[in-house]
Amino acid sequence: MTVGGTTGIENGDRPVSEAGGGSSRAPGRPGQEVAFTARDQYVDAVAEYRHGGFETCADLCAVDYLTHPGRTLPDGVHPERFEVVVNLLSLSQARRVRLRVQVPESDATVPSLFDLYPGTEAMEREVFDLFGIVFEGHPDMTRILLPEDWEGHPLRKDYGVGRIPVQFKGAPGPR
Amino acid sequence: MSDPTSNSPSDRADAPDAVPDTVLAPPISGDQFLMPAPGGSTEGLAAETSEGPQELFRRGETDPSQLRREVGAVLRLPEGVAIDPSNIDIEQTDDETMIINMGPQHPSTHGVLRLMLELDGETVLRTKPVIGYLHTGMEKTAEELTYVQGSTNVTRMDYLAPLHNELVLSLAVEALLGIEMPPRSDWIRMLMVELNRVSSHLMWMATNGMDLGSTSMMIYGFREREMVLAFFEKTTGLRMNHNFIRPGGTAADLPDGWEDDVTVICDTVLARTAEYDELLTGQPLFRQRSEGIGTLSAEEALALSLTGPVLRSTGVPWDLRRAMPYLRYDEVDFDVIVGTYGDNFDRYSIRLNEIRESCRIIRQIVEKMPAGDYRVQDKKVTPPPRGRIDESMEALIHHFKVFTEGFKVPEGEVYVAVESPRGELGCYLVSDGSPKAYRMHIRGPSFVNLQGLPLMMRGGLLADAVAVCSTIDPVMGEVDR
Structure with a gap:
């Protein structure tokens, strides 16, 4: 489907065989509806879905594609480092749609969906906390899971793992 | 900042x-x-x-425009929508109100949830949950684990419904792999997650009873839950964090005589729910403390993305098992329980009756359980049977490779959601074609449902705050991940 400047593809962005009675029982496989939208049309596209019967925003998360740049994208979508993924849910139509927005590293900001779906409040804070993507217009853009003085955004792919001592406030340093 | x-x-x-x-x-x-x-x-x-x-700021330290915005934010509603403007008590001064902390070490917050409450006397005006005290970076850990190891990680998130977490990850991996599951594995999974729903709701009945002063209910709930956990221990070897449902099937077949065990559990639990009715449902004290407390409308619940019993209590018949069936839920007969008023009592009744519906499903599973494999016979995903390892060098190597290197999953993304006892439990899985997940995001129902708390608390009494928090049924392991 095509909605207000979004490039849409049905059934996911890779060929999915829907044959076989057993296999189609995995949820999400039949009809994973994915749409791509540019960042400047993002809020308008979501608003169009909002008025088109998608009553609730089920999920909002981000992916850092730093170490996986060659992912499969439809024509016309320029890959950027970050991708914000919004899962909208229509209860009346029992249908999900997934919107993917490319967010460049140099300007990691996205408009907030708070006015359309207030339920994205905590999810956007989580993405900000773990990825450092700022949601413009969000009423309370603070960290949510990590302490306020935490350095870095752990779910970024260039955030080191394993060798960083756990940060405790006021703890004595290494000997 | x-x-x-x-x-x-x-x-x-x-x-x-x-x-x-x-x-x-x-x-x-x-x-x-x-x-x-x-x-x-x-x-x-x-x-x-x-x-x-x-944290929640005092009124005196924020200017009115900021406060107005913050009232909107803390109530988790956009400005001017659904809140009566006269209801936003911006003129209230700090002398009349007080901000107190409840938690993170408060026993009624069911973990390490910290609530900052602004009180006017006994009345709660603003509430802000401050979370993250149990954050251990499990989504980051998942990127370091193979898909075989992945279920050991997710099972620790929602520790009251570990099998649902394993299920949602397994379904996501299988959706990317595009493998066809044998029917018996679907039915075993359904049996296990429904039993898990019973145990989780029983645990909720217990803690909610305790929050409202009924210690008998607490003992009863734990007593019945113990039966389910004993069956889990018999089947999976562990009482929690089972790692039983894995990508490609389950870890083992059901033990001999499982039908009898499960039937006894159903009979006992159903008989005991009648006792709960006597103890709580009809009891005037319990009803007075739960009816009309913490109300929520359907529009508010949908706007705040709430799911599960919290959403159903407002009268929205949304259950993923019915609306978007997974496994074999379209082949069993059950009712979706909905409430009317969206208050604490509705949420209580929904959970109590969902225990009964789950028992109904479990009885049908006992009747309909097909014979066959409990895991997929796909050599890429499934290690060889134990017996073959002793006689075949290839089988030993294969076994070793599955557990050390894991198996490769085709590139792609998938979002899968199941109905956990707390609501929509989703998994967004991104694969780059390697044996490790490139990104695994869990949409935790308690994390999202906590957003309803400020609205449900507003205007209520401090004494009811404990009960309202309890009826959301937050599991902090999943909230903070």
């Missing part, structure tokens, strides 16, 4: 009982906003435990 702690420490300093004699760290010098408390000094502690701007 400068001057982060300018609001709160003085509130906590008001409570002289909470003042420890020892100070954990030297006080920060030159901190003008830390008030000395009678009987000791809390500066170090207050600074150490501060969450900065994540």
Whole structure:
């Protein structure tokens, strides 16, 4: 489907065989509806879905594609480092749609969906906390899971793992 | 984010009982906003435990426009929508209100949930949940684990419904792999997750009873849950964190005589729910403390993305098992329980009746369980049977490779959601074609449902705050991940 400047593809962005009675029982496989939208049309596209019967925003998360740049994208979508993924849910139509927005590293900001779906409040804070993507217009853009003085955004792919001592406030340093 | 702690420490300093004699760290010098408390000094502690701007600010320290915005944010509603403007008590001054902390060590917060409550006398005006005390970076850990190891990680998130977590990850991996599951594995999974729903709701009945002062209910709930856990131990070897449902099927077949065990569990639990009715449902004290408390409308619940019993209590018949069936839920007969008023009592009745519906499903599973494999016979995903390892070198190598290197999953993304006891449990899985997940995001129902708390608490009494928090049924392991 095509909605207000979004490039849409049905059934996911890779060929999915829907044959076989057993296999189609995995949820999400039949009809994973994915749409791509540019960042400047993002809020308008979501608003169009909002008025088109998608009553609730089920999920909002981000992916850092730093170490996986060659992912499969439809024509016309320029890959950027970050991708914000919004899962909208229509209860009346029992249908999900997934919107993917490319967010460049140099300007990691996205408009907030708070006015359309207030339920994205905590999810956007989580993405900000773990990825450092700022949601413009969000009423309370603070960290949510990590302490306020935490350095870095752990779910970024260039955030080191394993060798960083756990940060405790006021703890004595290494000997 | 400068001057982060300018609001709160003085509130906590008001409570002289909470003042420890020892100070954990030297006080920060030159901190003008830390008030000395009678009987000791809390500066170090207050600074150490501060969450900065994540906390709830006092009214006097925010200008009206900011406050208006914050009222909107803290109530989790856009400005001017669904709130009566006269209801936003912006004119209220700090002399009349007080901000107190409930948690993170409060027993009724069911874990390490910290609620900052703004009180006007006994009435709750604003509430802000401050979370993250149990954050262990499990989504980051998942990127370091193979898909075989992945279920050991996710099972620790929602520790009251571990099998649902394993299920959602397994379904996501299988959707990317595009493998066809044998029918028996679907039915075994359904049996296990429905039993898990019973045990989780029983646990909720127990803790909710305790929050409302019924210690008998607490003992009863734990007693019945123990039966389910004993069956889990028999089947999976563990009482929790089972790692039983894995990508490609289950870890083992059901033990001999499982039909009898499960039937006994159903019979006993159903008989005991009648006792709960007598103990709680019809009891005037319980009803007075739950009816009309913490109400929510369907529009508000949908706007705040709430799911599960919290959403169904408002009258929205949304259950993923019915609306978007997975496994074999379209082949069993069950009712979706909905409420009317969206209050605590509705949420209680929904969970009580969902226990009964789950028992109904379990009985049908006992009748319909097909014979066959409990895991997919796909050599790429499934290790060879134990017996073959002793006689075949290839089988040994294959077994070794599955458990050390894991198996490769085709590139792609998938979002899968199941109905956990708390609501929509989703998994967004991104694969780059390697044996490790490139990104695994879990949409935790409690994390999202907590957003309803400020709205449900608003205008209620402090004594009911404990009960309202309980009926959301947050599991902090999943909230913080």
